[in-house]
Each structure stands twice: as structure tokens, then as C-alpha cells.
Amino acid sequence: MTTYYGLYGQKVQYLASDPTDVQIGQVWYNSTSATLKVRAATTTGAWASGGSLSTARGFLAGAGTVTAALAMGGQPSAPTSLVESYNGTSWTSATGMPAARSSLAGAGTQTAALAIGGFTGGTGQNSVFAYNGSSWTSAPSLTRSPAQYGIAGTGLQTAALAVAGFDSGGSYFTSAESYNGSSWTAITAYPIAMRAAAGCGTQTAALFFGGQANPGNVNSTNSWNGSAWTAGGNMNTGRGYLAGFGTQTAAITAGGNAGSYNTTNVESYNGTSWTATTTLSTGRGGLASSITSPQSSGVVFAGYTGTAQSAATEAWTGPGTGVTKTVTVS
Secondary structure (H helix, E strand, C coil): CCHHHHHHHCCCCEECCCCCCCCCCEEEECCCCCEHHHHHEECCCCCEECCCCCCCCCCCCCECCCEEEECCEEEECECCCCEECCCCCCCEEEEECCCEEEEEEEEEEEEEEECCCEEEEEEEEEEEEEEECCCEEEEEECCCCCCCEEEEEECCEEEEEEEEEEEECCCCCEEEEEECCCCCEECCCCCCCCCCCCEEEEEEEEECCCCCCCCECCCCCEEEEEEEECCCCCCCCEECCEEEEEEECEEEECCCCCCCCCCCCCEEEECCCEEECCCCCCCCEEEECCCCCCCEEEEEEECCCCCEEEEEEEEEEEECEEEEECCCCC
């Protein structure tokens, strides 16, 4: 009779606990639980509830990854300087920003982040703050005039991008700037004058998508290669104040404003086209994300449901991700 060992050239291990370094396709017997287990791959993406923020708010900025995220600023009822850090399970209060901001952009990681621009005191702000994991310092300001908010950002603390925006006079802009850690420099204008888009990727391989223009929500996608913009596939649903994470060729976008601030829409990008996938359990716009996460795993958090600010966090596990399953026989 053909055996598992004969087919795959490896034995079924007999272990007291599940292995930590396990590969997709690996099979083992857990003697403690008396179960046969296999490392399989997910076939579809799924969202799971994560820890709630200490303070519900919308129109905030995010940075970091699924197990090391940062929530910056936002608006519980008015712009705030609140900052919280996430460890994959729970949120903890961190040192607040030097000034209150909402509708700001984020870039970088949990311990090396940028809080870019934003809105306070009735006007947009060009100021930028840098975070080192414990304290904030003032970084060089954006160069755009007039100052804007609803800017989209991506990249790292020393290699970031900030595009588009809106001013208190009601005008939309195509402003685009690049940051090298010491100064902001204007680059080729973004293809569409708008606000509240989402961005992901690096300074020289970035992706920006969605947003709000005059009139209506935007479904377009544009990639940046360090010198020029190129149009990509359109999203299935135009949305502003949405969240995103991933890379230029493999991204996730979630939530946003598609006529109201409570859409649960989620789409996946393969470098060419967007595909609708598993929706959020809580619809909200003005939410933020772990923008440096890969397409396979990330978190989105907070936002405005249309009736109230949210503190909810949802964690994404994409298709093809390894999961441990118990083998049952019936």
C-alpha cells in the first residue's frame, strides 16, 4: 500500500506541541491534543476582529505593519494629537503629536513614522512631525501653497511621498512632493486634483488610488516610478477617505466613502486590475491602516460609520497564507 512517506518522502512527525517553523503542506500528529494536523493555505481572504483603540475617532493617519501599527491624530469630535501603538493584539497610548491634526497623512513604521500635514484651527497645515517610537520632533514642512489637508502619503520616514489635497477654500489640488529625510521637493503633479486618496508602496514604486474630486468619488489608480505617473486599472467602486496597504503591484483597499461614510467594500489589486473580495464587518470612512504591510496581512482601524466614530480594528489575512488545520475523518 502506498504510504504518505512513499508519496512525499517525509514522515508524519509525532510531537507534543505544534511546531513554530512550519511549512505549507507539512503534516504532524499532536500527541497532547491527540489530533492530526496539516499546514494548509487559505483560499480566500478573511477579516478578523482585533483590539479596539482606546479612543474612537476618524480621519486619522496610520503607519507600520499588522503586528506593529501606529494610529496618529484624527478627530473624536475635534482634531486631536492622540497617538496609539498596536502589537497585533491590543492598542496602547503613546506620546502625543506636538499639535492636534485630523485629515493628515502617514508614512513609515511604528518606530520611525511621519505625520504629514492635516487640518486644525480651520485651515490646512504644512507642518510635518517625525516619531522615533518614544518622542516626536518637528520635521521639514511641506512646500505646497496654499497649505492643504486630505493628503495621501506613503513610503518611509526618510523616503516618503505626499500627494493631492484640499484647502479650506474648497479647492482640490494636484500637488505632489517627495521627501528625502531632510527636505520636501515638488515632483510631477498628480494626474487628478482631489483629496482623501489612499497610498501604499515605496517612494520610487508607489500606488495611489481612490479619493474625492469635484464632482464625486474617484475610482482611478496611478503608480509612481520615481519620475513619472502611470494610470492603472480602475477600482470597481470609487471611494474617498479609504484605507490601503501593500505594494505597487499587490495592494488591498478597504472601506471609505462611496456616497456615505459606511462602506464595507474591499478590493485587491494585482498590478493591473482590482477585484472585489471579502468585505469589512464594520463599514466606515476616514479609517487608517498599517500602510507598510504586505498585501497578505494588514490591519485597518478607526473611522467614521456615518453616525459615530469607531474604535474598531480588523485584521486581514489574504489568500495563500498558511493556516494550521486539524484533519478530521468522518
